[in-house]
Amino acid sequence: MPGSEGAGEELFPESCFALALRGSWTLAWGLESHPEILRGPNTKMEVFQTLQRLHMTIFSQSVSPCGKFLAAGNNYGQIAVFSLSAALSSEAKEESKKPVVTFQAHDGPVYSMVSTDRHLLSAGDGEVKAWLWAEILKKGCKELWRRQPPYRTSLEVPEINALLLVPKENSLILAGGDCQLHAMDLETGAFTRALRGHTDYIHCLALRERSPEVLSGGEDGAVRLWDLRTAKEVQTIEVYKHEECSRPHNGRWIGCLATDSDWMVCGGGPALTLWHLRSSTPTTIFPMRAPQKHVTFYQDLILSAGQGRCVNQWQLSGELKAQVPGSSPGLLSLSLNQQPAAPECKVLTAAGNSCRVDVFTNLGYRAFSLSF
């Protein structure tokens, strides 16, 4: 067995040392599932990389404007770009399921990413950075610009949990730990407005196209609608106050939001519910016990994913149409590639508490997984 307890000491962090001393070397590292580590001479680097992949969480995904590439951001601050067209083609090999390029984008986790028609915007540790899609595939890609919204104190650097593009105004909305929504103009890079109203940090954003209004949901359990032109809060829906959907044992946090101009679906601590925005009434409660972390409207269905392996497909009437298991024990983000330029890459990708991104070509089953 490579490395007795004495010789391999520099490999073991303190917390694993006790377990290792008792001889359960593999348990200490969770390496039972990686037998290749236990055979043959392995460098520190390989062990480190395997461990990284074991403890990786992918928080965000974004599809390129041409539709052929998918970027995924993880908790180590790395962004990996996968080639969907190569992985979906008929002569795909194992290497096509690996990233084309991986680079260190942020110092902290990359919680959120969006794509404009030329740039990839990523945010996580209090800053938002922009990368050119055309340059991203080359090694040693540098960010185009980085901006930090004006925080109230210079000491705190709150994380940015959600990014939202408002195409009509060419602006970007950021929201996160400082309980405010910051609007940034993409041309000038200046921060135009700060919308205050939430009393706790904000998890998710959604754009209501018709008005146009922005919906934000946060830890304080309220979904607030903001009118961008007047920069005022137009409507507040306190989800946890409605008996039908509140689940006090889970908390009142709103983890995910999606809107369809007249309707909104939100979930998290309270049950996943469909709301009619004009009358602020909950119309359908989806019977899902696990809190959902990402939800989206698709054609006549609502797709949701959260704690639990499966991507759930709901009909608006509240029936569960299908539950398709993925490969990660929990899912944090879903992404539908609906770019018109690449109809052959029209897939649903799901990622979460593992280093893998599941690709569903047909909503009924998981085709394969891309891996960091």
Next chain:
Amino acid sequence: MGAVTDGGIPRIGIMESKDEVIRKRLLIDGDGAGDDRRINLLVKSFIKWCNSGSQEEGYSQYQRMLSTLSQCEFSMGKTLLVYDMNLREMENYEKIYKEIECSIAGAHEKIAECKKQILQAKRIRKNRQEYDALAKVIQHHPDRHETLKELEALGKELEHLSHIKESVEDKLELRRKQFHVLLSTIHELQQTLENDEKLSEVEEAQETSMEADPKP
């Protein structure tokens, strides 16, 4: 074709075995195994016929040659017909191939059409479900007609009651006024009576004082 030697078997080589010979023979003339041999036989019998002596033998040889010739012609005719048939089959296949291509293109279009229809149907289904969801919520609230009727009834009751109140108040006013009149009349009477009493007392007092004071 094929070197003709005695016995009809071409001399290939001394070293080759019988199997090789048979194989080569089959390769050269696999299909019409009889044709090549027949032609060779014909040539041989022609030579024999040229060299034959008697009339009968010659005649029978001649007949035999004719029959061999006709056999060859027959097989040639057959091959020509087969060739013709193959050509026509090819044409037929070309036609079928083109038809299938057309129908594939047609099927592609139909698929695209159907996909559009599916999208449309999904949209319709979504609208229906939204409608249902809202309808369920609305059902919880009571019917508008009934509420209006109740409102009307309540309004009428209110009116009626306010009429009653008015009339009662009028009566009350009237009675109050009458009482007032009554009381004030009583008061006046009292006053008058008191005044009278006082007057009569004063008169009596004057009289007694006048009586007590007559001798100056």
